[in-house]
Amino acid sequence: MRYVIVGAGAAGISAARTLRKLDKEGNITLVSKDDKVHSRCMLHKYLGGERSSKELSFIAPDFFEANRIQWMPGTAMTRLNSSEHCIQVEDGSSIPYDRLLIASGAYYLIPPVPGLREAKNVFGFRDLSDAQAIRSAARRGARAVIIGSGLVGMDAAWGLLEQGIKPVIVEMADRILPLQLDKAAAAVYQRLFESKGCSFRLSAKASGTRLDEDGYVRALLLDSQEELPCDFLVVAAGVRPEIRFLEACGMETGRGLVVDQYLSTTVPHVYGAGDVCGLSGIWPNAMKQGITAAKNMCGILTAYEDVYAMKNTMNFFGLPSLCIGDINRIGSETQVITEEDTNNYRKALVEDGVLTGILLVGNISGSGIYQYLIKNRIKLPVFGRDIFRLSFADFYGFDNQKGKFVWNKEACCS
Ligand SMILES: Cc1cc2nc3c(=O)[nH]c(=O)nc-3n(C[C@H](O)[C@H](O)[C@H](O)COP(=O)(O)OP(=O)(O)OC[C@H]3O[C@@H](n4cnc5c(N)ncnc54)[C@H](O)[C@@H]3O)c2cc1C
Incomplete structure (x- = not known):
């Protein structure tokens, strides 16, 4: 074959x-x-x-x-x-x-902003060759603008900060990492990046560029009329x-x-x-x-099951987080449970007694159990914030009939 x-x-x-x-x-x-x-x-x-x-x-x-x-x-x-x-x-x-x-x-897509697609100093961030091109542009003291504050944009921002460059990040949404985090967690990461020297323009849209005669973007224009001077641009606005x-x-x-x-x-x-x-x-x-x-x-008929269409982990400057499920999809039947202390933020979405989404920022231990619960749609044996204190020790054992772990015979009604 x-x-x-x-x-x-x-x-x-x-x-x-x-x-x-x-x-x-x-x-x-x-x-x-x-x-x-x-x-x-x-x-x-x-x-x-x-x-x-x-x-x-x-x-x-x-x-x-x-x-x-x-x-x-x-x-x-x-x-x-x-x-x-x-x-x-x-x-x-x-x-x-x-x-x-x-x-x-x-x-990667380059948004249809006049001048952006033809400019010589606009880079995506998808392949090693993109990273190499950005690294050559990232001379000490260079001014950088990043369009998009999803995971790719924030990865680029982290890399540039490590090179001593303090980028300005332009984001259309009202918060950073809009697909990966909720508003509270996004604010935590935003403050962290700001403390390292990044600045943000949120709810902002790029509307044009100022190009020099050699075809380099010298400033990105925003619809607020602000001009962001730059030596190069990184576009992280979707793929x-x-x-x-x-x-x-x-x-x-x-x-x-x-x-x-x-x-x-x-x-x-x-x-x-x-x-x-x-x-x-x-x-x-x-x-x-x-x-x-x-x-x-090879002829072994196997169906693909997309269990975690959305699962993200990140760790910037020592602050880890894990998000499983669409943490921003809150329906009328969704119960939202949160818990916060100085170092941690946790949020769980529960529908009909089943965990449908989890966001952990700071201490992400126990993530395996949440993955298991979401994947197998197991009814929770506890309510409220006790969800954040579950462990595998709480499982009763493996139910052969159901082909999965269960809590205990009374509580498990899935
Ligand atoms: C900066 C960045 C950070 C990311 N961080 C995370 C993360 O933290 N967690 C996470 O889960 N995901 C992350 N992702 C997404 C993850 O990298 C992708 O989901 C994953 O790489 C997809 O794998 P793939 O094999 O489908 O495609 P790719 O990894 O994109 O590989 C595609 C391959 O196809 C080749 N190719 C394309 N066209 C042709 C052609 N015409 N002929 C021959 N070869 C071709 C390319 O050269 C490449 O080898 C990140 C992505 C980026 C860009």
């Missing part, structure tokens, strides 16, 4: 590893635009100078040899020829496949699944690559996994999708 994987990110690498485990003899080829395997979640550490590019790798140095995988780094797939069962790469050559996995991730090279291939795409529960695309023997499918944008899910797709490519 000839397996071809496109993409050397979390999904592509975990698929390659699984394929080799399941098929000792198959021929595996991995094609990637990246010329180094690297973790995007660690890019800020490279930007901040804490890790070298080598230290961003998440595979063993002999991964490809040990697993007998033919890796083609720095090679972009340009076309799918499904009738001939082959893909085309940028030098015009073709690679035949019996099973193909598209795991091409996502690309889109990388399906641009699949246009006119007869493959169904919507916002992302369309896949069924087995991660099969609409083209026979072609699968999708990771951010390219647009099912979620987080590392653990990309890995799980890669593993699931590989099983299906």
Whole structure:
């Protein structure tokens, strides 16, 4: 069997590893635009100078040899020829496949602000090459503006602060990290970043740029009429699944690559996994999708269950947090429980006695138990703030009939 994987990110690498485990003899080829395997979640550490590019790798140095995988780094797939069962790469050559996995991730968007797309000093923050470009622009004393204060924008801010640069961050929402945190937790992180030298423009929209004659942005204009002078800009305003090279291939795409529960695309023997499918944008899910797709490519029918569409952990300047579920989705039936002291903030969402979301800032111990409760929709045995004091010791044991742990026979009514 000839397996071809496109993409050397979390999904592509975990698929390659699984394929080799399941098929000792198959021929595996991995094609990637990246010329180094690297973790995007660690890019800020490279930007901040804490890790070298080598230290961003998440595979063993002999991964490809040990697993007998033919890796083609720095090679972009340009076309799918499904009738001939082959893909085309940028030098015009073709690679035949019996099973193909598209795991091409996502690309960053540059908002349609006049001047931004054509300027020479505007960078995204998705690949190692982006981080390298930002690092070269980040000379001591340089003025930086970041558009977007999601996880990617704040990662970039952290990296720049570590380089001694104090960026200004422009955010359309009224708080930072709007998808990852609630208002109270966001304020904690905002104060932390401000104490390190960042400044924020919240509820602010970029409306234009002032370009010099060489095509460099010298200031970002906001709709409040404020001008933010800059030497370079980082855009962290969202991503889109990388399906641009699949246009006119007869493959169904919507916002992302369309896949069924087995991660099969609409083209026979072609699968999708990771951010390219647009099912979620987080590392653990990309890995799980890669593993699931590989099983299906080997004929082991396995449905993908997206348990944590939203799960985020972060740790900036020693302040960790964990968020599972959509902590800002509060319906009429949702019970919101919070607890706060000088060092910690905790929030739980409960619906019909079941935990649906949790946010822990500061002390994030016990996170395993909350993940388990949310994933298995287990009825809580306690009410109110006692939720924050649960431990695995409170479980009664494993219920074979239900196939999961339960609290105790009386309290467990799920
Ligand atoms: C700065 C940053 C911080 C993040 N932090 C976190 C975090 O803390 N926690 C978390 O869970 N998630 C985080 N994420 C998201 C996480 O990195 C992604 O969900 C994950 O990388 C998705 O894996 P993937 O394999 O689908 O895609 P990617 O990792 O994007 O890999 C895509 C691969 O496809 C290749 N490719 C693309 N097009 C082609 C083509 N035409 N031909 C050949 N190869 C191609 C690329 O070169 C790359 O190798 C972060 C992302 C960024 C950018």
